[in-house]
Amino acid sequence: MREIEKLDAGLEYDVTDPEVDARKLRAIELCAALNAIPVPDTAARDEAIRALLGSCGEGVALLPTIRCDHGAHIHVGDDVWIGGNATILPGVTIGSNVVVAAGAVVTRDVPDSALVGGVPAKALRELEDDVERG
Incomplete structure (x- = not known):
C-alpha cells in the first residue's frame, strides 16, 4: 500500500513520502493564497475555500489566518464561521451551523450546531439552528 493510500485510510504513514509531502505543500500554498485575499472579497475567498477543502457547504467563512494539514480531507457543512488563527487537521468533518473560535485547533469531527474552541x-x-434555508 502506498503511503498516500495509508493517509487516506487513516493509517500510520510516512510523512516524508513524496506524494504525502506534495499534498501537504499544496494545502500550505492554498492556505497562503486564501489568507492573502481581503476578507471583504467574499467571492474570491469562497472560490479559494472550495479549492482548499474536500467539500464545502454554503455560507462558509474562514477568517485569516487559517492553517490546515492536507486540506482535501476537511469537509465543512453549511453556515460555518471559523475564526482567525484557527488550525484544522486532516480527516475532520465540521457540521452545519458551527462556530469555531479564533485560535482553535480542530483535531476531530465537529457536530452540527456547535460552538467549539481551545487547543485541542x-x-x-450547543447553538440554536435559526438559519432559514430555501
Whole structure:
C-alpha cells in the first residue's frame, strides 16, 4: 500500500513520502493564497475555500489566518464561521451551523450546531439552528 493510500485510510504513514509531502505543500500554498485575499472579497475567498477543502457547504467563512494539514480531507457543512488563527487537521468533518473560535485547533469531527474552541478544540456549547434555508 502506498503511503498516500495509508493517509487516506487513516493509517500510520510516512510523512516524508513524496506524494504525502506534495499534498501537504499544496494545502500550505492554498492556505497562503486564501489568507492573502481581503476578507471583504467574499467571492474570491469562497472560490479559494472550495479549492482548499474536500467539500464545502454554503455560507462558509474562514477568517485569516487559517492553517490546515492536507486540506482535501476537511469537509465543512453549511453556515460555518471559523475564526482567525484557527488550525484544522486532516480527516475532520465540521457540521452545519458551527462556530469555531479564533485560535482553535480542530483535531476531530465537529457536530452540527456547535460552538467549539481551545487547543485541542472541544464543544463549548450547543447553538440554536435559526438559519432559514430555501
